[in-house]
Amino acid sequence: MQLSGMTVRRKHWEPLAFASPSLFLIGLVIVFPLAYAFYLSLQNFDLSIGPDYEYVGLQNYTEALFRDARFWASVWNTAVIIVPALVAELLLGLGLALLLNRKIRARPIITALLAIPPMVSPVMAAMAWRMMFGVKYGAINNLGLQLGLIDVYFDWFSTPFRSILAVVLVDVWHNTPFMMLVLLAGLQSIPPDLYEAARADGASAWKSFWFITLPLLKFTAAVAIMIRMIDLTKLFGLIFVLTFGGPGGATETLAFNTYLVGFNDFRMSYASALSYLIILIVLVLTLVFLRLSRPRDARAAA
Numbered sequence: 001m002q003l004s005g006m007t008v009r010r011k012h013w014e015p016l017a018f019a020s021p022s023l024f025l026i027g028l029v030i031v032f033p034l035a036y037a038f039y040l041s042l043q044n045f046d047l048s049i050g051p052d053y054e055y056v057g058l059q060n061y062t063e064a065l066f067r068d069a070r071f072w073a074s075v076w077n078t079a080v081i082i083v084p085a086l087v088a089e090l091l092l093g094l095g096l097a098l099l100l101n102r103k104i105r106a107r108p109i110i111t112a113l114l115a116i117p118p119m120v121s122p123v124m125a126a127m128a129w130r131m132m133f134g135v136k137y138g139a140i141n142n143l144g145l146q147l148g149l150i151d152v153y154f155d156w157f158s159t160p161f162r163s164i165l166a167v168v169l170v171d172v173w174h175n176t177p178f179m180m181l182v183l184l185a186g187l188q189s190i191p192p193d194l195y196e197a198a199r200a201d202g203a204s205a206w207k208s209f210w211f212i213t214l215p216l217l218k219f220t221a222a223v224a225i226m227i228r229m230i231d232l233t234k235l236f237g238l239i240f241v242l243t244f245g246g247p248g249g250a251t252e253t254l255a256f257n258t259y260l261v262g263f264n265d266f267r268m269s270y271a272s273a274l275s276y277l278i279i280l281i282v283l284v285l286t287l288v289f290l291r292l293s294r295p296r297d298a299r300a301a302a
Contacts, residue, residue, distance in 0.1 A: 041273040047266035060273035071274065073249060074257035075281075081167055081253065082232045086225060088172045093179025093224070100180070101187045111184070118178045122237035129170045130242055133157070160250030163243050167251055170238055175231070179224050186220030187213070226289055233282050254278050 041061070044054040064071045100111055117125065132139045133156040144150040156166045190213065198208045236255040239245060245252035245260070252260070258278065262271030 037272040037275055040269045041276055043269045045269040047268060056269075060270050061277065063270070064273055064277055070249070070252075070257060071277075074252050074254050077164075077249075077251060078233060078235065078253045080164060081171070081235065081251070082229060085168045085171045085175075085232060086228055088168070089176045089179045089228060090221065090225060092172065092176045093183050094221075096176070096180040097183035097187055100184055111181075115177045115181060117174050117176075120174070122174065123241055125174050126170060126238045126241035129166075129173075133166060133242075157243055157247065160247060163247060163251050167235075167238055167242055170242065171232070171235070174238075175228060179228065182220060182224040182227075183217065186217045189220075190216050222289070226286060229285060229289065230282050233278065233285070254281070 042055060042057055044056045044059070045052075096114065100107055100114075104110075120128075131137075135141065135153050135155050140156075141150070141153050144154065155162070157163045194212050194216075195208055198212060203211070234255045235253050236259065239251055239253055239256045240259075243251040245256050254274075255278065258271050258274040261267050261274060
């Protein structure tokens with residue numbers, strides 16, 4: 001009996017022992033920084049003044065929510081970038097997925113080539129596009145001059161609208177293949193018998209797409225949109241390299257504003273509070289989006 005009890009206890013602790021290295025790394029890399037950042041957000045820790053801490057409670061949060069116009073401007077700038085980027089990536093990704101879902105020659109090679117942009121880091125992609133957007137020596141301006149599309153050199157970052165457009169274009173180029181691959185996986189999971197039955201009933205290609213493809217692709221598209229929405233909320237690398245928040249703060253996103261507050265103004269406690277507000281915004285957006293993407297019957301039952 002004693003041996004049996006020891007065996008039971010051993011079986012109980014073995015999974016924890018095997019998982020302990022991973023749990024230690026998770027605690028060191030994720031839990032501790034989050035806890036320390038929350039602790040900092042309740043202090044007044046300003047490196048431009050000195051290394052002293054002063055407990056201020058929720059003062060940093062109330063300042064951001066009620067007195068910081070720059071924070072709300074960064075929220076607006078982030079939304080202005082997220083909405084067109086998400087719409088363009090969803091439409092282009094769906095179109096490419098529908099094309100690649102057909103039986104065409106060299107489909108694996110085409111899919112592999114289209115999947116290259118997401119493999120490039122955002123900073124490297126931004127550096128390459130920054131050179132192509134160059135005023136005098138950029139490939140885009142010189143190609144436009146040779147084709148007769150423009151008469152003079154075009155500065156892509158001279159106005160807020162052009163800067164936002166450039167950021168959206170680069171993000172669409174960089175992340176549309178991700179949306180394409182996710183939607184393509186969703187399309188290939190739809191049973192072909194459904195389309196055969198629809199054709200037998202005389203349904204057109206458009207009706208098959210509207211009544212079969214879209215409903216069955218809804219959950220996959222919702223997951224892809226949610227992942228991209230979370231990713232765009234913390235957009236930083238493209239902004240840092242392409243515009244550095246300019247012109248006039250027009251492309252200063254939430255993540256970039258937090259970086260400036262922490263590493264330019266050295267207000268570490270306030271930057272920690274902004275980081276937690278970003279987490280809260282992402283959590284609320286995710287919950288709302290999941291609620292809206294649930295089937296109508298499930299929402300009614302809830």
